Amino acid sequence: MPQQSWNSKRERQYEHIKSSQQDRGASESRAEEIAARTVNKNRARSGESRSASKTSLRDKSPQQRGGERSGKRLGPGGPTKDQLYNEAKKRNIKGRSSMTKKELASALGR
Known part of the structure; x- marks a missing residue:
């Protein structure tokens, strides 16, 4: 084009x-x-x-x-706990329901 x-x-x-x-x-x-x-x-x-x-x-x-405003980051603090939880659910991470936001992010490798 x-x-x-x-x-x-x-x-x-x-x-x-x-x-x-x-x-x-x-x-x-x-x-x-x-x-x-x-x-x-x-x-x-x-x-x-x-x-x-x-x-x-x-x-x-x-x-x-360099993509500063590309929209990849989800909000000012990154993804929400619910978003992290849903991603952990997709990846079948055990113990996700009792994890904090920080623990979820760590388990997902962020």
């Missing part, structure tokens, strides 16, 4: 990001979306696009940010 206005460097960057996201388990459509957004933001930051939002220009680059 590379766009016509992208140069060969941006097309390579798009393909690299897309394949990396797919290796991490993202669906093809999600990987394409992430790759396109990243390339377009980089184009805006480097002045290759006609227009750019203030956040694209003032914010960190996607590479520098």
